[in-house]
Amino acid sequence: MIGGSIAGCAAAVAGSRAGADVTVYERSEAELQDRGFGIVIPPGLHAELLGSGYLDAAMPTAPVGTRVWLTRQPGGRSVRELARQRSPVTPCNWGLLWRSLRASVGAVRYLRGQPVTSVGRDGAGRAVITTARSEEPYDVVVGADGHASATRRLLAPGLRPEPAPYAVWRGAIPLGAPAGRPRELELLRDAWVTLGFPGGHGIFYLIPGGPRDGDGSTGPGNRLLAYAIYGRPPEGAEPGPYVHELAREHFPAAWADIVARGGRRA
Numbered sequence: 391m392i393g394g395s396i397a398g399c400a401a402a403v404a405g406s407r408a409g410a411d412v413t414v415y416e417r418s419e420a421e422l423q424d425r426g427f428g429i430v431i432p433p434g435l436h437a438e439l440l441g442s443g444y445l446d447a448a449m450p451t452a453p454v455g456t457r458v459w460l461t462r463q464p465g466g467r468s469v470r471e472l473a474r475q476r477s478p479v480t481p482c483n484w485g486l487l488w489r490s491l492r493a494s495v496g497a498v499r500y501l502r503g504q505p506v507t508s509v510g511r512d513g514a515g516r517a518v519i520t521t522a523r524s525e526e527p528y529d530v531v532v533g534a535d536g537h538a539s540a541t542r543r544l545l546a547p548g549l550r551p552e553p554a555p556y557a558v559w560r561g562a563i564p565l566g567a568p569a570g571r572p573r574e575l576e577l578l579r580d581a582w583v584t585l586g587f588p589g590g591h592g593i594f595y596l597i598p599g600g601p602r603d604g605d606g607s608t609g610p611g612n613r614l615l616a617y618a619i620y621g622r623p624p625e626g627a628e629p630g631p632y633v634h635e636l637a638r639e640h641f642p643a644a645w646a647d648i649v650a651r652g653g654r655r656a
């Protein structure tokens with residue numbers, strides 16, 4: 391497996407279950423748990439991943455069953471509920487999800503800090519993976535090396551992936567941060583929230599906190615408020631200030647305030 395993130399770990403579990411002798415090459419030296427914030431998966435998929443043993447039942451999730459659509463009161467900055475629909479989702483913490491998959495990979499060789507520099511072929515037609523430290527032959531190579539995949543470039547040199555015409559701005563803030571917003575937090579205990587604006591939308595939901603968040607527990611008392619804003623920043627615009635300004639202009643004041651408290655581009 392080239393890449394030891396979500397896809398690489400899941401493929402490593404599948405490969406070793408099928409009886410293969412699996413090696414994972416991961417470029418990054420560090421643990422990957424801080425790479426993402428919230429990741430929302432459908433409850434059916436979550437159940438399947440639990441049932442098949444890819445995820446551990448002890449991995450905390452923050453499931454909710456309702457989607458609430460909010461907007462601003464016309465002419466004001468207070469909130470107005472537009473619609474409410476049944477929409478079950480299973481929000482997860484990206485880092486905890488990766489850790490759980492990583493644990494399921496078990497005893498396979500997982501080589502951290504080892505970027506693959508090339509994939510070639512030996513005289514017997516086997517794939518040869520080269521890193522700065524080794525050159526090893528394999529029967530099967532799986533490219534799980536992300537959006538800028540070098541494996542894809544190798545296998546399909548003519549393929550030119552095009553970025554989607556929007557950017558995602560993600561944030562996750564401790565529940566203590568919007569402490570003056572009890573109504574918003576109360577709503578998020580049972581629902582995930584969508585707010586639209588011209589050309590995009592934002593979603594807000596609670597996710598389980600990790601061991602370094604809140605009280606460090608895996609229980610419902612340890613939550614982060616996660617959000618993702620999908621928009622189209624004008625050419626050359628700094629995404630951070632753009633998203634904060636956009637929220638100020640289009641979101642009800644309480645939700646713009648949440649966006650103003652943190653963020654990171656994805």
Ligand SMILES: Cc1cc2nc3c(=O)[nH]c(=O)nc-3n(C[C@H](O)[C@H](O)[C@H](O)COP(=O)(O)OP(=O)(O)OC[C@H]3O[C@@H](n4cnc5c(N)ncnc54)[C@H](O)[C@@H]3O)c2cc1C
Nearest residue numbers: 393395396397415416417418426428429430505506535536
């Ligand atoms: C429709 C959609 C919805 C999404 N929703 C969410 C969401 O809700 N939350 C969220 O967090 N993300 C979301 N994402 C993003 C996606 O979940 C993350 O990007 C996820 O991490 C992808 O996993 P991956 O294993 O495919 O790739 P990556 O996580 O990018 O991992 C690739 C790995 O390969 C390694 N690598 C790269 N090159 C080499 C090399 N040469 N040698 C060795 N290793 C290498 C990298 O270090 C990296 O660890 C979404 C994506 C899509 C398409």
